[in-house]
Amino acid sequence: MPNTHYEKIEKAIRYINENSKTQPSLEEIAGAVSLSPFHFQRLFRQWAGISPKRFLQFLTINHAKKLLKDSSVIDVSFEIGLSSQSRLHDHFVTLEAVTPGQFKNEGRDMKIDYGISHSPFGSVFIGATERGICQLSFISKDNRRDSLKSLRDAWPNATISENCSRMDTLRKQIFNTHAESNEKFHLFVQGSNFQVKVWESLVRISAGKAFSYQQVANSIALPSGSRAVANAIAKNPIGYLIPCHRVIRSTGVIGGYRWGSERKQAILAWEAANVQNV
DNA sequence: ATTGCCTGCGTGG
DNA sequence: CCACGCAGGCAAT
Numbered sequence: 001m002p003n004t005h006y007e008k009i010e011k012a013i014r015y016i017n018e019n020s021k022t023q024p025s026l027e028e029i030a031g032a033v034s035l036s037p038f039h040f041q042r043l044f045r046q047w048a049g050i051s052p053k054r055f056l057q058f059l060t061i062n063h064a065k066k067l068l069k070d071s072s073v074i075d076v077s078f079e080i081g082l083s084s085q086s087r088l089h090d091h092f093v094t095l096e097a098v099t100p101g102q103f104k105n106e107g108r109d110m111k112i113d114y115g116i117s118h119s120p121f122g123s124v125f126i127g128a129t130e131r132g133i134c135q136l137s138f139i140s141k142d143n144r145r146d147s148l149k150s151l152r153d154a155w156p157n158a159t160i161s162e163n164c165s166r167m168d169t170l171r172k173q174i175f176n177t178h179a180e181s182n183e184k185f186h187l188f189v190q191g192s193n194f195q196v197k198v199w200e201s202l203v204r205i206s207a208g209k210a211f212s213y214q215q216v217a218n219s220i221a222l223p224s225g226s227r228a229v230a231n232a233i234a235k236n237p238i239g240y241l242i243p244c245h246r247v248i249r250s251t252g253v254i255g256g257y258r259w260g261s262e263r264k265q266a267i268l269a270w271e272a273a274n275v276q277n278v
Numbered sequence: 279a280t281t282g283c284c285t286g287c288g289t290g291g
Numbered sequence: 292c293c294a295c296g297c298a299g300g301c302a303a304t
Binding site: 212213214217226227228229230231233234244247248249250251254255256257258261264 | 296297298299300301
């Protein structure tokens with residue numbers, strides 16, 4: 001899956017958003033990403049496993065509203081304490097967290113590997129300690145350096161070294177959708193108590209579902225805190241595995257995303273396509 | 279579907 | 292403490 005595939009997808013989504021009023025045809029969209037309708041079809045089948053037409057349906061406001069309606073309530077009845085488990089696609093995610101204060105005492109001589117690899121949603125920067133994955137960010141050509149910088153800023157005492165092959169292996173496991181993988185991932189994050197609480201509730205949202213910021217606020221018993229929740233979500237250091245892309249506006253608008261709203265839409269539609277294949 | 283006004287909250291100084 | 296800004300919500304159109 002070359003990176004150019006995702007770039008085309010993203011471009012198509014942007015074009016659709018910008019021309020939503022005129023309801024562009026498939027031919028028109030294909031033209032906007034400089035592909036023949038035939039190649040456009042093939043690209044989508046390869047990338048998402050579904051036709052562009054189906055894919056477009058997953059991008060509509062109606063579909064998003066339906067997701068919100070079907071999702072009901074996040075089950076937050078996990079054990080109190082800083083760990084939680086969730087099924088995500090065909091693998092499990094556990095979350096371990098420290099507050100910045102705790103980290104100050106424990107965080108000496110920690111080792112972090114990092115590397116850049118290629119996902120269905122563009123290049124990813126992944127960082128991992130012995131205790132778990134501590135960063136996953138999507139990168140574009142103009143922010144290549146930022147991910148490494150934020151890793152260094154977050155873990156100033158750590159020994160950080162490049163290990164592309166480890167991250168490439170990890171990347172394959174993370175974005176693998178085949179049922180036999182059944183991988184387990186351990187995440188190791190640093191955040192305020194509030195942030196961690198919010199991130200934990202995100203991990204409990206399974207693929208193919210979506211919640212509004214309001215619903216997440218309800219789930220942590222802070223019904224008036226939707227904006228604070230949005231703030232906390234925006235600080236999520238581990239994209240995709242902490243599925244902040246599954247939180248959208250209550251109106252069905254996909255809303256903002258740290259790594260670009262189009263990418264959020266792409267991931268959601270891709271998940272929708274994969275879930276229904278199960 | 280789009281605007282504009284409103285909110286309460288955590289965060290950082 | 293207090294001021295700030297927010298990846299939001301909601302009502303009106």
